[in-house]
Amino acid sequence: MSHADNLKKGEKGALISIVAYLFLAVTKLIIAHLGDSEALRADGLNNSTDVVASIAVLIGLKISRKPPDEDHHYGHYRAETVASLFAAFIMVTVGIQVIFGTFRTIVTNEIGQPSMLTAWTALGAAIIMFIVYRYNLRLSRKIQSSSLYAAAQDNRSDALVSIGAFVGIIGSQFGLYWLDPLAGLLVGIIICKTAWDIFKDSTHTLTDGFDEKQIKKIRTSIERNPDVKKVIDVKGRIHGNQEFIEITILVDSKLNVQEGHDITDRIENHLAHKHNIMHAHIHIEPYE
DSSP: OOHHHHHHHHHHHHHHHHHHHHHHHHHHHHHHHHHTOHHHHHHHHHHHHHHHHHHHHHHHHHHHTSOOBTTBTTOSTTHHHHHHHHHHHHHHHHHHHHHHHHHHHHHTTOOOOOOHHHHHHHHHHHHHHHHHHHHHHHHHHHHTOHHHHHHHHHHHHHHHHHHHHHHHHHHHHTTOTTHHHHHHHHHHHHHHHHHHHHHHHHHHHHTTOOOHHHHHHHHHHHHTOTTOSEEEEEEEEEETTEEEEEEEEEEETTOOHHHHHHHHHHHHHHHHHHHOOOEEEEEEEEEO
């Protein structure tokens, strides 16, 4: 199955997330208003940012499937990363709004006792998001999509956030009224933390950052090839979910062009099967 086909399958997971988040965001915000719960309100705003993030993932996946053209010689894989960066800015804006809103509630002493309906809503939302998490996790592993895997982890964190809101609301039923706004504050912090993680990963990718441990594994793997006299350099960069590797090796100077070409073919096949790297540019130089 081609990478484009995998991206198309990944869109299904993103669509499921969008529908789930949209339904939960609207439901939570309405019931939070009726039931007077800061924790559920913050959770609903959290889901509203998740709608934007999921739409960004969906758009990124669609654009990434476009083939290379005259001014995108390496394809459009990085569209997915740009979309994630956009989602991070939206999320941190809402997260800060939730934090300041919760502080205002505490300072003005507008803390009340939320209804039990808000608690059951939070618990039901946690169950729904855990189901979505399990589905997207299995799909992301099947199609090897890092963006969908990240979305699945976000699904799980949202389920945990809803459980936290449930605990805070239940605590307020026993006179611990501060637990509800505290849960809302924690939700705001989690939103900002998630946004920071997405921002950090996206900027690392867009500035051609690459995992040093992966570079070492690739270098060691190539050095074991008996036809390779020495590995001079290994560089890598990320385009969406694709790893692009550039390698410089030394080979026997007495080899002809065809023999040198055969060595690069064997290395490329090895990288594809061993490290799942489909794009490798291998430069050979004579070993003296």
